[in-house]
Amino acid sequence: xxxxxxxxxxxxxxxxxxxxxxxxxxxxxxxxxxxxxxxxxxxxxxxxxxxxxxxxxxxxxxxxxxxxxxxxxxxxxxxxxxxxxxxxxxxxxxxxxxxxxxxxxxxxxxxxxxxxxxxxxxxxxxxxxxxxxxxxxxxxxxxxxxxxxxxxxxxxxxxxxxxxxxxxxxxxxxxxxxxxxxxxxxxxxxxxxxxxxxxxxxxxxxxxxxxxxxxxxxxxxxxxxxxxxxxxxxxxxxxxxxxxxxxxxxxxxxxxxxxxxxxxxxxxxxxxxxxxxxxxxxxxxxxxxxxxxxxxxxxxxxxxxxxxxxxxxxxxxxxxxxxxxxxxxx
Ligand SMILES: NC(=O)c1ccc[n+]([C@@H]2O[C@H](COP(=O)([O-])OP(=O)(O)OC[C@H]3O[C@@H](n4cnc5c(N)ncnc54)[C@H](O)[C@@H]3O)[C@@H](O)[C@H]2O)c1
Ligand SMILES: O=c1ccn([C@@H]2O[C@H](COP(=O)(O)OP(=O)(O)O[C@H]3O[C@H](CO)[C@H](O)[C@H](O)[C@H]3O)[C@@H](O)[C@H]2O)c(=O)[nH]1
Numbered sequence: 001x002x003x004x005x006x007x008x009x010x011x012x013x014x015x016x017x018x019x020x021x022x023x024x025x026x027x028x029x030x031x032x033x034x035x036x037x038x039x040x041x042x043x044x045x046x047x048x049x050x051x052x053x054x055x056x057x058x059x060x061x062x063x064x065x066x067x068x069x070x071x072x073x074x075x076x077x078x079x080x081x082x083x084x085x086x087x088x089x090x091x092x093x094x095x096x097x098x099x100x101x102x103x104x105x106x107x108x109x110x111x112x113x114x115x116x117x118x119x120x121x122x123x124x125x126x127x128x129x130x131x132x133x134x135x136x137x138x139x140x141x142x143x144x145x146x147x148x149x150x151x152x153x154x155x156x157x158x159x160x161x162x163x164x165x166x167x168x169x170x171x172x173x174x175x176x177x178x179x180x181x182x183x184x185x186x187x188x189x190x191x192x193x194x195x196x197x198x199x200x201x202x203x204x205x206x207x208x209x210x211x212x213x214x215x216x217x218x219x220x221x222x223x224x225x226x227x228x229x230x231x232x233x234x235x236x237x238x239x240x241x242x243x244x245x246x247x248x249x250x251x252x253x254x255x256x257x258x259x260x261x262x263x264x265x266x267x268x269x270x271x272x273x274x275x276x277x278x279x280x281x282x283x284x285x286x287x288x289x290x291x292x293x294x295x296x297x298x299x300x301x302x303x304x305x306x307x308x309x310x311x312x313x314x315x316x317x318x319x320x321x322x323x324x325x326x327x328x329x330x
Contacts, residue, residue, distance in 0.1 A: 006072070027047075056104040069242070174224075
């Protein structure tokens with residue numbers, strides 16, 4: 001039995017590969033086109049197949065050659081504003097290519113699918129924290145492209161008899177505590193990444209998008225989940241499916257929100273560096289607050305987060321930025 005991790009050279013996928021290796025899992029194979037991922041993010045000893053998830057001949061050959069029984073599908077385009085500018089590109093990358101991958105996988109005999117979904121499927125939820133069975137009203141093409149994939153996977157599973165776990169990530173942050181991987185995409189837009197870059201002087205300042213939201217300090221609230229905890233949720237999902245567990249859709253978050261201004265304060269305190277913070281108008285498409293109702297994943301997978309600590313998450317993100325800085329100087 002072996003696992004195929006698409007997007008395993010990227011930020012979250014590379015952490016799942018580490019989680020599988022740390023847990024002593026047998027064979028792990030990565031399929032990645034390296035469009036935003038890095039070959040060096042794939043640990044030594046793990047087979048990296050460079051190619052597109054929509055290349056059905058390559059997918060079929062990889063599954064048969066490595067006796068893949070489970071697919072963890074991370075590969076996607078992930079930038080919300082880009083999805084607004086290029087919706088057809090996002091529906092192709094995230095929905096059409098997922099259809100192709102699932103078709104080839106089912107035909108080649110894959111039994112289990114774990115899918116990277118997003119809190120963006122909820123849109124601007126009227127309740128907080130957000131339970132999984134809330135009506136889904138994504139407000140941008142990125143969220144819609146993922147929701148269509150969720151539906152496709154559920155429909156195909158019912159028709160073709162495979163099982164799946166759909167994981168809806170909230171705001172993923174931090175890095176491997178041992179420093180083996182982290183968020184490496186240049187020009188990333190995620191708050192904690194951008195704020196740590198400002199602290200290290202790589203950016204002139206940090207812009208806070210919106211201070212007039214109906215939240216305690218007027219800035220947006222988000223549920224920041226540490227990336228290794230998230231990877232562990234995938235590993236548990238794999239064990240659940242392989243031991244005959246039923247298909248599930250689960251939020252991945254801690255159930256607690258931090259405001260943008262709170263995050264900025266933590267980054268300044270942990271880094272010991274001050275940096276300019278500019279209070280700006282709202283960014284289009286941002287919900288005021290989105291926090292996970294996080295009980296179901298604990299109950300169904302026995303997931304116990306080990307890194308639910310914003311100070312530690314920011315410390316890991318800073319350490320990873322410093323590592324990248326050194327790497328780029330070489
Ligand atoms: N980062 C977040 O906060 C977040 C939140 C919610 C959901 N997600 C989801 O998690 C998944 C992983 O995101 P990430 O943050 O690690 O992004 P990432 O860009 O670091 O990783 C994506 C990986 O997929 C690869 N890839 C993209 N298109 C491909 C294709 N057609 N064929 C083969 N490989 C391809 C890229 O090269 C990259 O290595 C995505 O599905 C994303 O939608 C991320
Ligand atoms: O330079 C920045 C960057 C972000 N923000 C703010 O910080 C908050 C978090 O923004 P991120 O860009 O870090 O993350 P998002 O909440 O927009 O989106 C993330 O979480 C979503 C679910 O909540 C989806 O999963 C999506 O894929 C993922 O990128 C938002 O209020 C945003 O306006 C700033 O103020 N300044």
